[in-house]
Amino acid sequence: MNLMFLGAPGAGKGTQAEVISDHYRIPSISTGVLLREAKERGTELGLRAKTYMEAGQLVPDEIVVGMLKERLSAPDCANGFILDGFPRTVPQAEVLDKMGVSMDLVISIEVRDEAIVERMSGRSLCASCGASYHTKFKPSAKPGVCDRCGGELKVRADDKPEVVQSRLTVYHEQTEPLKDFYEKKGKLFLVNGEGAIEDITAAITEAIDKVKG
Numbered sequence: 776m777n778l779m780f781l782g783a784p785g786a787g788k789g790t791q792a793e794v795i796s797d798h799y800r801i802p803s804i805s806t807g808v809l810l811r812e813a814k815e816r817g818t819e820l821g822l823r824a825k826t827y828m829e830a831g832q833l834v835p836d837e838i839v840v841g842m843l844k845e846r847l848s849a850p851d852c853a854n855g856f857i858l859d860g861f862p863r864t865v866p867q868a869e870v871l872d873k874m875g876v877s878m879d880l881v882i883s884i885e886v887r888d889e890a891i892v893e894r895m896s897g898r899s900l901c902a903s904c905g906a907s908y909h910t911k912f913k914p915s916a917k918p919g920v921c922d923r924c925g926g927e928l929k930v931r932a933d934d935k936p937e938v939v940q941s942r943l944t945v946y947h948e949q950t951e952p953l954k955d956f957y958e959k960k961g962k963l964f965l966v967n968g969e970g971a972i973e974d975i976t977a978a979i980t981e982a983i984d985k986v987k988g
């Protein structure tokens with residue numbers, strides 16, 4: 776079962792991917808997480824990516840595509856995976872096609888830009904496992920500590936309001952055309968991303984179970 780999450784920055788891709796990954800026991804692969812890990816480790820690619828990420832721009836394909844290919848070749852991807860944040864452009868989707876990687880379902884989480892700005896202002900992420908929290912909508916049991924692994928919660932450098940605005944512009948111009956790309960392949964499922972996290976998960980699992988048969 777190969778799944779993909781599309782959606783604006785902060786639409787809830789990571790939040791839903793985490794639950795769906797546990798439910799179907801397939802790994803969730805986020806290019807944003809891979810890039811942030813490379814940045815934290817101070818690798819050459821990570822440091823090159825940092826400038827683009829902190830400006831809310833897409834990181835060049837020569838950096839992202841290699842990281843994704845390496846991750847997809849790991850043994851835990853053999854029975855399927857969830858892509859979160861890749862592809863971001865039609866050329867990146869064509870890379871997947873050329874690799875012979877096809878999707879069973881592409882889930883686009885639909886959230887209005889106004890709601891995105893509110894979500895980003897309260898978000899924190901676990902520095903160890905990448906789990907996502909929100910001060911109002913999804914607080915951790917103990918402030919500043921991850922419920923899953925006990926890691927430290929941090930605010931992302933690209934969640935500043937002006938950077939969020941550029942990320943939204945990039946999303947509408949470069950990523951949203953992917954909905955059309957996957958609609959034409961008959962793989963697209965749109966889900967309303969505004970509402971309780973559990974209700975959105977229920978709508979997504981129902982769609983996945985229909986495809987699984």
Ligand code: AP5
Nearest residue numbers: 784785786787788789790806807828834860898908909912
């Ligand atoms: P990436 O890390 O992928 O960020 P993003 O796509 O902008 O998405 P986010 O992680 O910000 O949001 P999300 O949709 O996962 O939302 P979340 O679940 O956290 O990419 C970062 C950067 O890396 C990019 O800008 C780019 O520079 C680079 N990059 C990555 N991939 C790339 C690629 N393929 N090519 C080139 N460059 C690439 O939820 C957000 C908040 O809302 C959380 O606090 C959460 O708790 C809360 N929340 C979730 N659901 C709900 C709900 N239903 N109601 C209320 N609150 C909710």
